[in-house]
Amino acid sequence: MEMPGPAGERWGHLRRQVLTSRNVRGGPVTDWLLGGLNYQIEHHLFLNMPRCHLELVQPLVREHCRSLGLPYAETGLLDSYRQGLRHMHTVGGAARPE
Template sequence: MGYVTLLLAAMPLGHALAFAALHQALFGLHLGMAFAPNHKGMEMPDPDGERWGHLKRQVLTSRNIRGGALTDWSLGGLNYQIEHHLFPSMPRPHLRLAQPLVRAHCHAVGMSYAETGLVDSYRQVLRHMHEVGEPLRALRVE
């Protein structure tokens, strides 16, 4: 209610509706761009295969995004996706501090630890989406 009240107090109804629609669209785009690079295209457990433990499930199905303070801020700390999934209640600023420990542990137990740059993460996501969409494109009636 506070959001609606503020909008209606600050601008005419038409402008408020346009602003709210644009705001929600951009917010959805931002959320999609923050969540997609962390999981899409990552290994998934075979439902009929080996049962994965917590560590394996969280590490192998997630991808971290390298970057500095701007990446931390724009992705809301989700660039440390592996640590976020292993320690969901850990405060966001501490995920960065846990990363070297988690990476070292993964290396010690022989588990891969996926980390890449932001642009490469989107490239991997788009490549994966293209691959899984191939059967649908083959079915197109021309």
């Protein structure tokens, strides 16, 4: 995801992980297909937590972000891929011949 805010601004661990990650909504099938890594925010916050527990801490993390006023990004699977591809296309624009 794009880095919001002024360049060089220092962020704490929570802010950096929440603002630069997005979760992929879905259900058991999405969890199975993505191996639980559709909980990217929680995965980046708790690197050593088993993937099967990421879903369990999601409501706590979402509520904590809400209490701090931090945006908690969630999107569908196709929209997540679309956002990623659009971002790569934008940042790769400098390498493309005109």
